[in-house]
Amino acid sequence: MAIPFHKELVIGGYLLKQKLLGRKRYPLVLMLEPLFRCNLACVGCGKIDYPDAILDRRMSAQECWDAAEECGAPMVAIPGGEPLIHREIGEIVRGLVARKKFVSLCTNALLLEKKLHLFEPSPYLFFSVHLDGLKEHHDKAVSQPGTFDRALKAIKAARAKGFTVNVNATIFDNHPAEEIAKFLDLTAELGVGVSMSPGYAYERAPDQEHFLNRTNTKNLFRKVFELGKGKKWNFMHSGLFLDFLAGNQSFECTPWGMPARNIFGWQKPCYLLGEGYTKTFKELMETTDWDSYGTGKYEKCADCMAHCGYEPTAATASLNNPLKAAWVALRGIRTSGPMAPEIDLSNQRPAQYIFTEQVQKTLSEIRRDEAAAAAAKHQPQPQASTAA
Numbered sequence: 001m002a003i004p005f006h007k008e009l010v011i012g013g014y015l016l017k018q019k020l021l022g023r024k025r026y027p028l029v030l031m032l033e034p035l036f037r038c039n040l041a042c043v044g045c046g047k048i049d050y051p052d053a054i055l056d057r058r059m060s061a062q063e064c065w066d067a068a069e070e071c072g073a074p075m076v077a078i079p080g081g082e083p084l085i086h087r088e089i090g091e092i093v094r095g096l097v098a099r100k101k102f103v104s105l106c107t108n109a110l111l112l113e114k115k116l117h118l119f120e121p122s123p124y125l126f127f128s129v130h131l132d133g134l135k136e137h138h139d140k141a142v143s144q145p146g147t148f149d150r151a152l153k154a155i156k157a158a159r160a161k162g163f164t165v166n167v168n169a170t171i172f173d174n175h176p177a178e179e180i181a182k183f184l185d186l187t188a189e190l191g192v193g194v195s196m197s198p199g200y201a202y203e204r205a206p207d208q209e210h211f212l213n214r215t216n217t218k219n220l221f222r223k224v225f226e227l228g229k230g231k232k233w234n235f236m237h238s239g240l241f242l243d244f245l246a247g248n249q250s251f252e253c254t255p256w257g258m259p260a261r262n263i264f265g266w267q268k269p270c271y272l273l274g275e276g277y278t279k280t281f282k283e284l285m286e287t288t289d290w291d292s293y294g295t296g297k298y299e300k301c302a303d304c305m306a307h308c309g310y311e312p313t314a315a316t317a318s319l320n321n322p323l324k325a326a327w328v329a330l331r332g333i334r335t336s337g338p339m340a341p342e343i344d345l346s347n348q349r350p351a352q353y354i355f356t357e358q359v360q361k362t363l364s365e366i367r368r369d370e371a372a373a374a375a376a377k378h379q380p381q382p383q384a385s386t387a388a
Helices: 003-020 061-071 089-098 112-118 135-141 147-160 177-190 214-227 239-245 281-287 307-320 322-331 355-377
Strands: 029-032 075-078 102-107 125-130 164-171 193-198 260-262 265-269 274-278
Touching: 003 102, 003 307, 029 061, 029 307, 061 089, 061 281, 075 089, 089 102, 089 112, 112 147, 125 147, 135 147, 147 164, 147 177, 164 177, 177 193, 177 214, 193 307, 214 239, 239 307, 239 322, 265 281, 274 281, 274 355, 307 322
Parallel strands: 029 075, 029 260, 075 102, 102 125, 125 164, 164 193
Antiparallel strands: 260 265, 265 274
């Protein structure tokens, strides 16, 4: 299946259409989180620190399909939590594929072999398996021994059944460039694509000491790309995003490029930051103060170089300046020389913290719904008619 070319052609056509229509803001990938529950507790994760009442909530299949239609993005990424825990995940994916959405099912792969029968190979579906490096590093990052071996076994099983598989890695500052290079060599041996992104500094993550700042991110990726010269690593990123990671591009974030929908609603402003929620995608796009987010504007965005904010920027830059994109593709990623100017942080607004408020609001709604359901259960039932 010529999957990458087909996908790139469709997404390229979508981007060109938005440009011709003169649209300033539009989504590229819907980040769909049908649940927050996970079977791992990674030390760098800020997505699962919720009470059980919230972790037990699920978006229905219909809610997932409605979100995809409402958003209109050509691609849907399903992170979580662990989406394979969701009982309707097979139905959700089938419905999205039937709507011709490219689906990236993000999974730690612990349940993948067991649940492969729920899916069918398709040019519109690929698994994105979470691997944060080689065995020792990955198992430590996810706080559970043996997960690397299980994920590798599941990748091979999925590929044997005809599925397309990529891996995604989150990079922290305790990861030596030489080990990252060996990990990328492994992905090439496995025949899978790879996406990498520096970890976002989640305020609720258990480990707050190993998030990369922007300078360290650029220096680390320069070393990695230097080690990769002449090798055939298959990155699932645009060349300009990789050039940005190496400090050669001065991009600003595109927070609306990968909007997030989860059990709370549409998340303001992006997949990484929870600054409030809206009921509809239209309301998200029209009521979010987009200019108040991004590096140099908001303290929580200071060190972010994550793919969800900057890959849409790179995609737009490639469309607006194809010669620059072609030059980077031909020349490769520059790993020495001066870096692009850094964004000034002196005028960024201070961080605001609403996590506790949002949790309390949702818990109140859950208790209200449970009380209403209990009251309805104990209402007297109408008597059946005895008329002949």
